[in-house]
Amino acid sequence: MDISKLIAQVQEKGPDQTQVKKGSELPKEGTARLRLVEYVELGKQKHKYKGADKESVRVHCAFELSGKDYPPIETDDGPRPRIISQTFTLSMSDKAQFFKLFTRMRAGTTAKHIIELVGDRAAFLGNIVHNKDGDNTYANIDFDTVKPAYLEQLAEDGETIIKTPLNVSSALTKPLLFVWQFATPEMWDSLYIPGEWDAKTDANGVVVRPAASKNKWQEIIRKALNFNTLPCYDYAAGAVSKESAEALTEAVGDVVTSKPAAQPDPDNLMEGIG
Numbered sequence: 001m002d003i004s005k006l007i008a009q010v011q012e013k014g015p016d017q018t019q020v021k022k023g024s025e026l027p028k029e030g031t032a033r034l035r036l037v038e039y040v041e042l043g044k045q046k047h048k049y050k051g052a053d054k055e056s057v058r059v060h061c062a063f064e065l066s067g068k069d070y071p072p073i074e075t076d077d078g079p080r081p082r083i084i085s086q087t088f089t090l091s092m093s094d095k096a097q098f099f100k101l102f103t104r105m106r107a108g109t110t111a112k113h114i115i116e117l118v119g120d121r122a123a124f125l126g127n128i129v130h131n132k133d134g135d136n137t138y139a140n141i142d143f144d145t146v147k148p149a150y151l152e153q154l155a156e157d158g159e160t161i162i163k164t165p166l167n168v169s170s171a172l173t174k175p176l177l178f179v180w181q182f183a184t185p186e187m188w189d190s191l192y193i194p195g196e197w198d199a200k201t202d203a204n205g206v207v208v209r210p211a212a213s214k215n216k217w218q219e220i221i222r223k224a225l226n227f228n229t230l231p232c233y234d235y236a237a238g239a240v241s242k243e244s245a246e247a248l249t250e251a252v253g254d255v256v257t258s259k260p261a262a263q264p265d266p267d268n269l270m271e272g273i274g
Helices: 003-013 097-105 185-190 216-222 242-252
Strands: 030-049 052-066 073-075 078-080 083-089 124-133 136-148 150-154 161-165 176-178 207-209 268-273
Touching: 030 083, 030 136, 030 216, 052 124, 083 097, 083 136, 097 136, 176 185
Parallel strands: 030 176
Antiparallel strands: 030 052, 030 124, 052 083, 073 078, 083 268, 124 136, 150 161
8 A cells, every 4th residue: 555645645635634523503592493203102101390209191292493593413424403302291281281382283274183293294483492401501492482384464454364384394304103092013113222322431430321222212111100001012012023913903903092191280301402
């Protein structure tokens, strides 16, 4: 190998390794265009609400951001859209944040379930806000501002409101859906995330955060207090093969599970940027 020749080629056409790449900055505060890209029902979970232990049916939702001020982040693996997610109590109480959010999102549609609005089926606007937690600052969606993506103008008669749909980029993120009542082995497998997060050590080499699996959704659902009510429970628990579980479902038909009881308090758990 002619090392001198290789060095000359790298100097002329190779990447400049002295140029640092900055990490992605927080999405700026303002109005973003949104697509719902993830809806994962987590079952009945133990969690904290105002310092007290609670047991509530929980659901994870994630929204992909777009618009002039929210372009995808350029990475070595290609453009990655900005995503903000949050976990809600899955409640149809008129005081619950999830119910209020869905009511605003479905305005002007006949949707009876939020997954009818996933991906490119619907587009929304929502305000991005910054919240502090100690020394850390997080970007979140003000869910009280989320609404269908259109502009409202008053017609010349001074009474009629004209709604003009806004152009919202198609979702780059493949939808992730898990609906408890209709969960299948295929739906369960779609939640799987391979790999592991490396352990974190301090300056002295002491482990301050152990290595952890990236497969968060399946692990959270396995901890649900009602995990055994999942229609594909035997498969999710590893008791039967995918083929056996699908054959059983075909033989007995759809499994009907009871509706989760409404949770009166609209607590929710911030997850920040996905």
